[in-house]
Amino acid sequence: MLIFTLRRLSLFIFTMILLTVLSFSLSFLFPGDALVNMSGAINATPAQLTNLQQSYQTQSNIFWQYIVYLEHIINGNLGISMASQSDIGKEILSLLPATIELSLAALFVAMLIGIPLGFIAAIKHNKATDNIILSVSMLGYSIPVFWLGLLAILTFSITLGWFPSAGKISLLFEIELITGIQFIDILLSDSPYKWQAFSDATAHIILPAFVVAMAPATIFIRLARTSMIEVLETSYIKAANAKGLTFQQIIFRHAIRNALIKIIRHVGLQFANLITIAMVTEVIFSWPGIGRWLIESIYHRDYTAIQSGLLVLSCFIFVVHIFTDFIYAALNPLARGK
Amino acid sequence: MARDKIYLEEVFPSPFMQHWQIFRKTPVAMAGFSCFIFLIVLAIFGPILAPHSPVEGQLDMLLLPPAWHADGNVSYLLGTDELGRDMLSRLMYGTSLTFGLSFVVVITSLIVGVVIGSLSALTTGLKSSFLNHFLDVILSIPSLLLAIIIVAILGPGINNTVWAVVMVLIPQFIHITRYAVKEESRKDYVLASRLDGASKFRILYYSIFPNIVDRIMSQATLAQSAAILDIATLGFLGLGAQIPLPEWGATLANGLDLFYIAPWTVYLPGLAILFAVVATNLVGEGIRHALKLRKDR
Amino acid sequence: MNLLDIRNLSIELLHDEQRILAVDKVSLSMKEGEVRGLVGESGSGKSLLAQAIVGVLNDKWHVHADRFHWRGVDLLRLSIAERKVILSRDIAMIFQEPMACLDPTTTIGEQLSEAIDEQSLTGFFWQKKQQRNQAAVKLLHKVGIKKPDTCLDSYPHQLTETLCQRVMIAIALARRPMLLIADEPTAAMENTNQGQIFRLLASLNQLKKMSILLISHDLENITHWTNTITVMYSGQFVEAGTTEQIFNKPLHPYTKALVDSSPSANFHLPAKSRLMTLPGSIPILQHLPIGCRLGPRCPRAQKACVIAPTVTNFHGHKVSCHFPLLPIKSSAKAVKSSAKAVKGAC
Numbered sequence: 001m002l003i004f005t006l007r008r009l010s011l012f013i014f015t016m017i018l019l020t021v022l023s024f025s026l027s028f029l030f031p032g033d034a035l036v037n038m039s040g041a042i043n044a045t046p047a048q049l050t051n052l053q054q055s056y057q058t059q060s061n062i063f064w065q066y067i068v069y070l071e072h073i074i075n076g077n078l079g080i081s082m083a084s085q086s087d088i089g090k091e092i093l094s095l096l097p098a099t100i101e102l103s104l105a106a107l108f109v110a111m112l113i114g115i116p117l118g119f120i121a122a123i124k125h126n127k128a129t130d131n132i133i134l135s136v137s138m139l140g141y142s143i144p145v146f147w148l149g150l151l152a153i154l155t156f157s158i159t160l161g162w163f164p165s166a167g168k169i170s171l172l173f174e175i176e177l178i179t180g181i182q183f184i185d186i187l188l189s190d191s192p193y194k195w196q197a198f199s200d201a202t203a204h205i206i207l208p209a210f211v212v213a214m215a216p217a218t219i220f221i222r223l224a225r226t227s228m229i230e231v232l233e234t235s236y237i238k239a240a241n242a243k244g245l246t247f248q249q250i251i252f253r254h255a256i257r258n259a260l261i262k263i264i265r266h267v268g269l270q271f272a273n274l275i276t277i278a279m280v281t282e283v284i285f286s287w288p289g290i291g292r293w294l295i296e297s298i299y300h301r302d303y304t305a306i307q308s309g310l311l312v313l314s315c316f317i318f319v320v321h322i323f324t325d326f327i328y329a330a331l332n333p334l335a336r337g338k
Numbered sequence: 339m340a341r342d343k344i345y346l347e348e349v350f351p352s353p354f355m356q357h358w359q360i361f362r363k364t365p366v367a368m369a370g371f372s373c374f375i376f377l378i379v380l381a382i383f384g385p386i387l388a389p390h391s392p393v394e395g396q397l398d399m400l401l402l403p404p405a406w407h408a409d410g411n412v413s414y415l416l417g418t419d420e421l422g423r424d425m426l427s428r429l430m431y432g433t434s435l436t437f438g439l440s441f442v443v444v445i446t447s448l449i450v451g452v453v454i455g456s457l458s459a460l461t462t463g464l465k466s467s468f469l470n471h472f473l474d475v476i477l478s479i480p481s482l483l484l485a486i487i488i489v490a491i492l493g494p495g496i497n498n499t500v501w502a503v504v505m506v507l508i509p510q511f512i513h514i515t516r517y518a519v520k521e522e523s524r525k526d527y528v529l530a531s532r533l534d535g536a537s538k539f540r541i542l543y544y545s546i547f548p549n550i551v552d553r554i555m556s557q558a559t560l561a562q563s564a565a566i567l568d569i570a571t572l573g574f575l576g577l578g579a580q581i582p583l584p585e586w587g588a589t590l591a592n593g594l595d596l597f598y599i600a601p602w603t604v605y606l607p608g609l610a611i612l613f614a615v616v617a618t619n620l621v622g623e624g625i626r627h628a629l630k631l632r633k634d635r
Numbered sequence: 636m637n638l639l640d641i642r643n644l645s646i647e648l649l650h651d652e653q654r655i656l657a658v659d660k661v662s663l664s665m666k667e668g669e670v671r672g673l674v675g676e677s678g679s680g681k682s683l684l685a686q687a688i689v690g691v692l693n694d695k696w697h698v699h700a701d702r703f704h705w706r707g708v709d710l711l712r713l714s715i716a717e718r719k720v721i722l723s724r725d726i727a728m729i730f731q732e733p734m735a736c737l738d739p740t741t742t743i744g745e746q747l748s749e750a751i752d753e754q755s756l757t758g759f760f761w762q763k764k765q766q767r768n769q770a771a772v773k774l775l776h777k778v779g780i781k782k783p784d785t786c787l788d789s790y791p792h793q794l795t796e797t798l799c800q801r802v803m804i805a806i807a808l809a810r811r812p813m814l815l816i817a818d819e820p821t822a823a824m825e826n827t828n829q830g831q832i833f834r835l836l837a838s839l840n841q842l843k844k845m846s847i848l849l850i851s852h853d854l855e856n857i858t859h860w861t862n863t864i865t866v867m868y869s870g871q872f873v874e875a876g877t878t879e880q881i882f883n884k885p886l887h888p889y890t891k892a893l894v895d896s897s898p899s900a901n902f903h904l905p906a907k908s909r910l911m912t913l914p915g916s917i918p919i920l921q922h923l924p925i926g927c928r929l930g931p932r933c934p935r936a937q938k939a940c941v942i943a944p945t946v947t948n949f950h951g952h953k954v955s956c957h958f959p960l961l962p963i964k965s966s967a968k969a970v971k972s973s974a975k976a977v978k979g980a981c
Binding site for chain 1: 428452471472474475478479480481482483486487489490491493563567570571574575576577587594597598601604608611612617618619623
């Protein structure tokens with residue numbers, strides 16, 4: 001397990017270096033002056049500019065400049081937004097939790113729906129149930145997410161009026177930001193309308209979460225199905241059968257566990273996919289998350305914001321990736337040694 | 339009369355032909371394949387066949403509903419949008435933009451990716467390990483996010499979108515080719531031909547490629563559906579094709595304001611995207627199905 | 636009374652809308668306390684037959700038989716569920732590649748204790764748990780594992796192949812079966828380890844009166860351990876008899892070839908001479924010959940061989956051949972009867 005941790009750690013450091021190099025080079029790739037791109041000080045006076053030049057050490061060689069840039073990032077100084085001239089680090093901190101909330105809710109929904117359905121399809125392999133589940137899942141991951149979001153708004157919030165169509169909570173509720181994760185904040189707050197706020201927030205998250213969950217859920221269906229079919233064909237299932245275990249015992253004690261392990265491996269990869277879908281969905285549902293903010297910064301050509309937003313988002317994805325790797329290792333006795 | 343075959347002989351077709359034979363027997367895959375061919379034909383000849391101009395509108399025909407609707411007009415089969423542009427023609431032109439461009443994108447990145455991937459599979463040591471990590475990192479960034487970043491660098495527009503998607507897809511092809519070549523070259527038949535003194539490139543070309551071609555094809559269909567969705571999504575977000583161009587995603591975004599008055603301006607492009615992606619995925623599914631069956635034998 | 640009595644069991648495979656008889660009317664019977672060897676080349680359907688007996692074949696295979704009796708009970712009349720109850724109670728099976736037959740994510744202890752019969756335990760669930768653990772340790776002792784506690788906590792990949800096979804045997808013993816089917820238990824094992832496993836099986840047979848059906852592709856290897864042997868070729872029954880009968884006086888040309896091909900049975904063979912072998916190789920399932928499937932390779936094949944021979948019984952030594960290798964007197968009779976069969980068929 002120690003070797004495993006060290007290996008992941010080295011991969012993590014390598015990736016972080018690569019991501020920061022990428023982000024650093026973006027400021028040269030974007031149109032305009034690299035220093036302005038990096039700091040976001042678009043209306044700076046000459047005096048401020050020299051100050052910034054000092055701080056980012058633009059006179060020294062490129063390698064040293066990168067080191068200084070790294071230092072800035074580690075200190076949490078991501079520059080200021082070109083569009084609003086506010087501190088990007090703070091903005092991201094206030095927006096990222098909303099994205100985490102949405103994506104985790106969607107991941108949860110996707111796994112909760114996708115994995116059992118996939119298992120059912122595998123157990124009923126080559127029967128009608130299997131084919132129906134497969135066809136639905138094929139449709140599910142072919143559907144463009146923005147279209148699905150629009151259809152969902154039209155049906156569920158406009159025609160049926162079940163769920164609100166935009167935002168993450170009704171403006172009537174004032175919730176103090178403590179952790180940034182809204183549900184925790186609501187539970188922590190001492191507002192008398194706590195439970196109304198809670199149910200309102202739940203109603204707001206359901207629609208976007210399901211829209212985001214659609215494509216990953218169908219991928220989980222397929223993953224669960226193939227891994228379950230693979231597991232059911234192994235000799236240890238046959239041996240368990242010969243041992244005299246009932247079908248339910250075989251499925252619940254041996255098959256599900258082994259199949260789940262294979263799926264967990266892919267959750268990290270799927271999460272990256274899910275974040276992209278969440279970005280588009282945030283735009284459609286006006287969800288105040290980092291994805292919508294990032295896309296708006298592209299409209300405004302706010303290069304500093306794009307650069308830092310990308311860095312934070314890909315770091316977040318990678319952290320989740322490593323995290324799932326650890327879960328995988330904890331569940332799978334075979335992977336620990338490697 | 340001489341008979342050609344006296345004994346009952348097993349004819350062993352090449353892996354690719356075996357694959358095709360299995361593929362042909364799957365009706366669903368063939369249906370997807372014919373839709374795919376239809377889309378390609380439409381992408382090439384769409385501009386000739388389209389009844390109206392996709393860009394210039396008839397000002398007296400604003401927001402006409404589709405022909406089956408009571409207020410519809412048969413000469414505008416799928417209705418018109420808020421500028422009186424014929425939806426059918428816009429969709430037909432859009433085929434060559436969204437589907438056709440994504441096809442070109444996939445072919446381009448396939449060629450580049452496979453060449454780089456197979457060359458990199460021959461490298462070993464530090465270089466190879468660095469490349470491995472590098473690819474891991476690139477692949478861990480979602481493709482659409484990467485495309486958005488590239489578009490942000492290059493600036494919005496359909497040309498830049500195409501370049502962005504090509505650049506996003508190349509690492510995927512490198513990865514799959516590299517992996518497949520490495521896996522294949524560990525097998526004994528490659529060892530045998532290496533012992534026969536075949537050069538690296540000869541092994542690559544004659545021994546390995548015929549055996550991995552179907553895996554690359556399968557990846558190509560995945561890439562194709564991703565490319566369609568990415569181009570459409572960028573168009574929808576206003577980062578891809580710009581306003582007058584009838585790209586499907588952009589057309590859909592265009593209809594967004596009139597969603598409640600003229601829902602067909604949103605339904606139809608969405609359906610078109612769905613159709614194209616489903617057709618592509620059916621082909622991919624068929625390829626993977628055949629791949630699995632062939633392995634089971 | 637026979638423990639197991641199977642008559643004309645066939646296993647079919649649907650392949651490209653075509654039915655392939657993978658196992659063609661094989662009969663097999665076992666007595667109590669008997670060790671029977673089931674011998675044939677790889678691909679001759681031995682494993683299929685064993686898996687069909689235990690009932691673990693998947694839906695692709697269709698099994699039917701004329702008679703399938705277990706201790707006098709006609710299993711064909713029972714429903715699948717009832718059959719499974721009886722079979723899993725009385726018959727246990729161990730497979731080749733023991734490592735693959737153990738769930739890689741579950742400890743040995745868990746896998747062993749879930750095989751222990753619920754009815755043999757008494758008391759509340761915590762007491763049961765302890766009893767299960769004790770029973771598991773006892774079982775591991777029985778199969779000669781010296782450190783049962785460490786073994787119980789390990790995962791299959793931490794053990795050696797031989798230890799895994801011992802664990803498999805322990806799992807098989809957990810229900811105190813009457814019959815143990817061992818499907819090439821020593822494939823991919825070294826010679827010394829093979830001996831260990833065989834000795835363990837033999838001692839179990841003697842101490843517990845457990846019948847064993849030992850499946851192997853190597854006739855020579857198992858003759859020391861078996862009382863009786865059944866030989867199969869390409870899914871067809873070839874010959875069955877006591878080990879001495881099969882080894883010393885084989886009646887079927889195929890068995891003769893098998894025996895002749897083993898050097899230790901032919902120590903009188905002059906030095907540097909060739910071992911006797913049959914020409915050709917075992918046919919693939921898609922192109923099975925009609926009639927006796929050995930036909931194209933058989934040195935004694937004649938016209939009659941295009942019709943599948945029936946089983947003839949010579950004092951408990953059963954053979955399925957038109958032209959068995961008999962002393963002159965009785966072979967003439969057999970030839971006559973098979974000639975009649977040919978005429979009748981034409």
